[in-house]
Amino acid sequence: MFGSFSKDLGIDLGTANTLVYVKGKGIVVREPSVVALRTDTKTIEAVGEQAKKMIGRTPGNIRAIRPMKDGVIADFDTTATMIKYFIRSAQKQRSLFPKHPNVMVCVPSGITAVEQRAVEDAAKQAGAREAFIIEEPFAAAIGADLPVWEPTGSMVVDIGGGTTEVAVISLGGIVTSRSIRVAGDEMDDAIIQYIKRLYNLMIGERTSEQLKMEIGSALQLEKPETLEIRGRDLVSGLPKTLAITSDEITDALADTINAIVDAVKITLEKCPPELSADIMDRGIVLTGGGALLRNLDKLLQRETGMPVIVADNPLDCVAIGTGRSLENIHLFKNRGSSGRSKR
Numbered sequence: 437m438f439g440s441f442s443k444d445l446g447i448d449l450g451t452a453n454t455l456v457y458v459k460g461k462g463i464v465v466r467e468p469s470v471v472a473l474r475t476d477t478k479t480i481e482a483v484g485e486q487a488k489k490m491i492g493r494t495p496g497n498i499r500a501i502r503p504m505k506d507g508v509i510a511d512f513d514t515t516a517t518m519i520k521y522f523i524r525s526a527q528k529q530r531s532l533f534p535k536h537p538n539v540m541v542c543v544p545s546g547i548t549a550v551e552q553r554a555v556e557d558a559a560k561q562a563g564a565r566e567a568f569i570i571e572e573p574f575a576a577a578i579g580a581d582l583p584v585w586e587p588t589g590s591m592v593v594d595i596g597g598g599t600t601e602v603a604v605i606s607l608g609g610i611v612t613s614r615s616i617r618v619a620g621d622e623m624d625d626a627i628i629q630y631i632k633r634l635y636n637l638m639i640g641e642r643t644s645e646q647l648k649m650e651i652g653s654a655l656q657l658e659k660p661e662t663l664e665i666r667g668r669d670l671v672s673g674l675p676k677t678l679a680i681t682s683d684e685i686t687d688a689l690a691d692t693i694n695a696i697v698d699a700v701k702i703t704l705e706k707c708p709p710e711l712s713a714d715i716m717d718r719g720i721v722l723t724g725g726g727a728l729l730r731n732l733d734k735l736l737q738r739e740t741g742m743p744v745i746v747a748d749n750p751l752d753c754v755a756i757g758t759g760r761s762l763e764n765i766h767l768f769k770n771r772g773s774s775g776r777s778k779r
């Protein structure tokens with residue numbers, strides 16, 4: 437019955453990026469989770485990379501939206517359209533695809549049963565034969581090669597765009613977890629607010645993300661760096677160029693990063709002692725794009741006293757784990773969604 441899953445799809449439906457994984461082929465689609473809608477005709481103008489380019493640059497009749505923004509499905513129809521588009525993109529790349537593959541979709545662990553059902557329905561509407569759900573930290577742990585099915589504790593911290601998911605996993609289940617709606621997007625917002633407050637300069641989301649990625653750091657750098665950015669002066673209303681330092685970005689990100697550190701500490705406090713000992717041996721593993729923020733591992737190590745490791749290819753762990761979980765699809769059939777919290 438479960439003969440070949442090579443053509444089934446794993447979808448990491450992220451708030452920032454959506455990745456599609458095909459077994460034996462790897463990641464075949466990697467695009468921003470953005471949809472551009474025409475407000476007058478209510479039609480889709482663009483999806484993915486094309487739509488992301490439109491953020492902050494649309495005329496009145498086009499709206500670029502991120503349907504998954506805060507880790508929840510803000511808009512069901514748009515999410516369904518987006519899933520459909522990504523499944524089609526994957527199918528286009530492999531002409532041998534069946535029309536109706538099984539689809540495993542990865543969702544934030546904080547979503548409600550209703551939202552979970554909405555994702556399953558969206559995948560079915562998009563042509564999936566059967567749709568399965570896997571929780572994000574569980575998929576991240578599989579993708580980071582952690583021994584999730586064994587009787588040993590593994591801790592994963594997945595810092596994405598909309599949510600940070602912290603989970604302790606053992607024997608195929610989430611023992612304890614915490615999902616907070618504080619992650620990369622919140623960091624970008626914090627930078628926007630900081631620059632506005634300090635310099636009366638309004639910058640866009642893309643510029644603040646660039647500052648975070650290029651000169652951002654959780655701890656001050658030994659050799660501070662600077663980046664020139666452009667924005668709109670709120671006093672004169674005119675465009676202005678400004679050099680921002682890495683120390684300023686560290687300052688701007690402090691509150692957001694503290695919230696992530698607190699989520700990790702609280703999860704550790706709730707962790708059964710035997711599993712804490714396993715985590716002490718193996719270390720806390722960071723995944724998701726936020727794991728790439730410089731020195732976040734060092735800061736977490738200092739704050740928790742635990743070893744902290746950034747996974748290889750942190751941006752891909754969830755998609756890889758979602759895809760690999762298709763190999764154990766029978767477990768998902770029997771149990772509903774595997775990795776479901778035992779809380």
Ligand SMILES: Nc1ncnc2c1ncn2[C@@H]1O[C@H](COP(=O)(O)OP(=O)(O)OP(=O)(O)O)[C@@H](O)[C@H]1O
Pocket residue numbers: 449450451452453454507544572594595596597598599600619620621645648649652723724725726727728729730750751754
């Ligand atoms: N080098 C970097 N430094 C800091 N942040 C980064 C870096 N590269 C990517 N990011 C951030 O990582 C986030 C995207 O990560 P990822 O693709 O794992 O999220 P997602 O899976 O789409 O979101 P979620 O897990 O909330 O559903 C974005 O906020 C992006 O700005």
